[in-house]
Amino acid sequence: MISRRSMLAGAAAMTGASLAPRVTLSSGAPAEVLEAALSEMQIAPEGYPKTGIWCYGGSVPGAEIRARQGDRLQRRLINALDEPTSLHWHGIRIDNAMDGVPGVTQDAVPPGGEFLYEFDLPDAGTYWYHSHNKSYEQVARGLQGALIVEEPEGPDVDREEVLVLDDFRLDPETGQIADFGNMHDFSHGGRLGNIAVTNGIFNASFSTQQHERLRLRLLNTANARVFELQLQGLDGWIVALDGMPLEVPRPVPDTLRLAPAQRADIIVDVTAEDGGEAHLVRLDRGDAFSHVLFTVEGKASENRRPTPAPLPPNPDMAVTGLDDALRSTLQMEGGAMRGFGSARMDGREVGFREAAQSMKFWAMNGNVGMPEDPLLIADRGQTVRVMLQNDTMFPHAMHLHGHHFREVHADGTLGPMRDTLLMFGDEKREIAFMAHNPGDWVFHCHMLTHAYAGMMTRIKVRS
Numbered sequence: 001m002i003s004r005r006s007m008l009a010g011a012a013a014m015t016g017a018s019l020a021p022r023v024t025l026s027s028g029a030p031a032e033v034l035e036a037a038l039s040e041m042q043i044a045p046e047g048y049p050k051t052g053i054w055c056y057g058g059s060v061p062g063a064e065i066r067a068r069q070g071d072r073l074q075r076r077l078i079n080a081l082d083e084p085t086s087l088h089w090h091g092i093r094i095d096n097a098m099d100g101v102p103g104v105t106q107d108a109v110p111p112g113g114e115f116l117y118e119f120d121l122p123d124a125g126t127y128w129y130h131s132h133n134k135s136y137e138q139v140a141r142g143l144q145g146a147l148i149v150e151e152p153e154g155p156d157v158d159r160e161e162v163l164v165l166d167d168f169r170l171d172p173e174t175g176q177i178a179d180f181g182n183m184h185d186f187s188h189g190g191r192l193g194n195i196a197v198t199n200g201i202f203n204a205s206f207s208t209q210q211h212e213r214l215r216l217r218l219l220n221t222a223n224a225r226v227f228e229l230q231l232q233g234l235d236g237w238i239v240a241l242d243g244m245p246l247e248v249p250r251p252v253p254d255t256l257r258l259a260p261a262q263r264a265d266i267i268v269d270v271t272a273e274d275g276g277e278a279h280l281v282r283l284d285r286g287d288a289f290s291h292v293l294f295t296v297e298g299k300a301s302e303n304r305r306p307t308p309a310p311l312p313p314n315p316d317m318a319v320t321g322l323d324d325a326l327r328s329t330l331q332m333e334g335g336a337m338r339g340f341g342s343a344r345m346d347g348r349e350v351g352f353r354e355a356a357q358s359m360k361f362w363a364m365n366g367n368v369g370m371p372e373d374p375l376l377i378a379d380r381g382q383t384v385r386v387m388l389q390n391d392t393m394f395p396h397a398m399h400l401h402g403h404h405f406r407e408v409h410a411d412g413t414l415g416p417m418r419d420t421l422l423m424f425g426d427e428k429r430e431i432a433f434m435a436h437n438p439g440d441w442v443f444h445c446h447m448l449t450h451a452y453a454g455m456m457t458r459i460k461v462r463s
Helices: 135-141 183-187 352-357 448-452
Strands: 022-024 033-041 051-056 064-068 072-079 088-090 114-120 125-130 144-150 159-168 195-198 204-210 213-220 227-232 234-241 244-251 256-258 263-270 277-284 287-299 326-334 342-345 348-351 362-364 377-379 382-390 396-400 405-408 414-418 420-423 428-435 439-445 456-462
Touching (some): 064 072, 125 135, 125 213, 125 263, 135 448, 144 213, 183 448, 195 287, 213 256, 227 234, 227 287, 234 277, 234 414, 244 414, 256 263, 342 352, 348 352, 377 382, 382 420, 420 428, 439 448
Parallel strands (some): 022 064, 033 072, 326 382, 377 456
Antiparallel strands (some): 033 051, 072 114, 125 144, 227 256, 326 362
């Protein structure tokens, strides 16, 4: 049984708001300005005040940017907020100076300031952009949007939908985004919202037809929520993960899991009957909710089409030379119920209790927050293998900037290209990548309160 409920934790009357505006790029004539500014949006139901948001283009998600593979993207960030901000272009193989990480690749853009981001788009795929300054709050307040890089020739589908999956934590009485100083969020599983939305809308709905073929670009931009998704009245294939095409389309599993920052492109056929409904179902604590409704009106054809062809691969993505790779280890410690014995923070050794007094609860390789020395230093073109060990009680979505990696399975086979890997408690997993992109690249947990509370390191690639 699918429930169309509006909020978790007892605030069941919350509803959604309007779709984000779209900005389409044409080669040689980009829309150049992204203004980070205050706005309002009707996230809570009518009768509540509008919710104050921080956003690009007046809504959450912000203005959708759409470009073609091989284009050069230009965006001038103008900061109309009262605090510094920056822009990170998540998943793009980008020039290091454009990566948008304060203290690593640039200074944060001060209030009233601006910064020109300009870079090539070598890879087609589903990406996104978001603030990387105090991101656990700025992203949760709305500083995020989708970046879609189109293939020269798209797949054979009737249409596509970009579905930005997110959640908000709203005060049930005022409808305002609330509670950024909660110690539980920083020390446990992260900041979870009490209303889950798609493109800023609770109970988003679309009309479709039986046997219509859709490309659904799914993006999880939530602060910490892992979306567990199922299809009902839809049947299809995963064709790309984290922007990177699969060599062979895979049937969508019974449960499709998307960690924070992960993306999945799926091609689905509408199998529900004319006059019926199809759903993108969200599982939450044993209950099933209709996260997106597709109302079926008419037939696109009498029969389903065959399995779709693979998307064209992105260039220069092979991971080779595993036997001679540079090897490193990343150990995650801390959090509630385990903590750590001691770790280095602000240039000295501290215990867990002292670190917690500064809202720092996590350590990686004995460091709380960005260490003085990188996790590893690789030469350009060198293969790198990193063994990840999660010695905590909680999941972590580990995101590497500037590169995609493959998981190295126990039998030596390689998993699909990803830029974010979900690690559950006490898991040990290995990744491998080609260090093709010179610069200092952040490697951090994308449960954003975890990153703020200590789970952040970096790698260096020498040119």
